[in-house]
Amino acid sequence: MYFADLHLHSRCSPDGKYSISQMAAAGAAAGLSELCVTDHCDLLDVTGQVARPFDLAPLEAEFLDAVPQKGVKVRFGLELGEAPEDCSEAEKITSHPRLDFVIGSLHNLSRKMGGKDYYYIEYSSEALCYQYLNDYMDQMEKLALLDCYDVLGHIIYPLRFMRDRDRRDVHLERYWDRLRMILQTAAQKNKGIELNTNRGRSLGEWLPILRMFLACGGEIVTVGSDAHRPEDVGKGVKDAYALLREAGFRYVCVFEKRKAQFLSLA
Numbered sequence: 001m002y003f004a005d006l007h008l009h010s011r012c013s014p015d016g017k018y019s020i021s022q023m024a025a026a027g028a029a030a031g032l033s034e035l036c037v038t039d040h041c042d043l044l045d046v047t048g049q050v051a052r053p054f055d056l057a058p059l060e061a062e063f064l065d066a067v068p069q070k071g072v073k074v075r076f077g078l079e080l081g082e083a084p085e086d087c088s089e090a091e092k093i094t095s096h097p098r099l100d101f102v103i104g105s106l107h108n109l110s111r112k113m114g115g116k117d118y119y120y121i122e123y124s125s126e127a128l129c130y131q132y133l134n135d136y137m138d139q140m141e142k143l144a145l146l147d148c149y150d151v152l153g154h155i156i157y158p159l160r161f162m163r164d165r166d167r168r169d170v171h172l173e174r175y176w177d178r179l180r181m182i183l184q185t186a187a188q189k190n191k192g193i194e195l196n197t198n199r200g201r202s203l204g205e206w207l208p209i210l211r212m213f214l215a216c217g218g219e220i221v222t223v224g225s226d227a228h229r230p231e232d233v234g235k236g237v238k239d240a241y242a243l244l245r246e247a248g249f250r251y252v253c254v255f256e257k258r259k260a261q262f263l264s265l266a
């Protein structure tokens with residue numbers, strides 16, 4: 001089976017400290033056939049201030065240095081955060097010809113809500129969580145309409161902090177209709193979603209979202225571990241493939257030069 005992990009961070013991300021070579025070696029050791037480095041490019045910083053300009057050159061240099069002879073195919077990607085805050089800047093960054101793959105993610109509240117990174121917020125009540133989730137859905141609707149991304153990244157992301165870390169009893173069911181519209185938009189634009197395993201932690205909760213995407217006509221799904229350390233590379237990928245099959249998908253995707261390639265899950 002051809003296992004591919006399409007969401008990894010190297011030391012080119014502010015929250016990573018390992019080289020692409022180290023991550024690639026770990027991927028080969030974990031039995032991956034392919035990986036894609038998707039370092040952070042966030043249009044807002046963690047406090048919500050505009051973060052400019054973004055320079056892809058250091059990432060590209062490190063990538064070119066690390067690519068050969070690892071026993072695993074290494075692709076060059078980007079995790080683009082907060083694209084709706086500046087669509088033309090997002091288009092400009094993602095038009096780089098070297099890029100194989102772009103994950104469109106949201107890591108911050110919108111600027112009108114203060115723009116803070118979800119990670120740095122203390123979720124003191126369920127009411128506050130839902131206020132922020134409303135904003136998250138507003139942003140996700142805008143993101144889905146853009147052209148700059150290939151897959152919508154970790155759609156259930158804020159739950160990592162609201163529910164898993166701060167133990168708030170929040171659920172996405174009340175957003176099902178809005179999520180369906182978001183997935184429908186992505187599917188109609190021939191875009192995909194990623195099943196983010198969060199280093200092997202979150203899997204079962206993806207099933208209803210995967211089924212909804214399939215029902216919307218969605219075909220493109222990538223799998224990523226979101227590893228920031230070598231020991232997390234590839235975590236949950238095998239189980240994610242099984243989950244995709246269970247949801248009814250026959251293919252999982254990898255990307256080369258922004259084009260989806262379909263790998264059979266049979």
Ligand SMILES: [Zn+2]
Pocket residue numbers: 079105107153154
């Ligand atoms: Zn992310």
Ligand SMILES: [Zn+2]
Pocket residue numbers: 007009079226
């Ligand atoms: Zn990430």
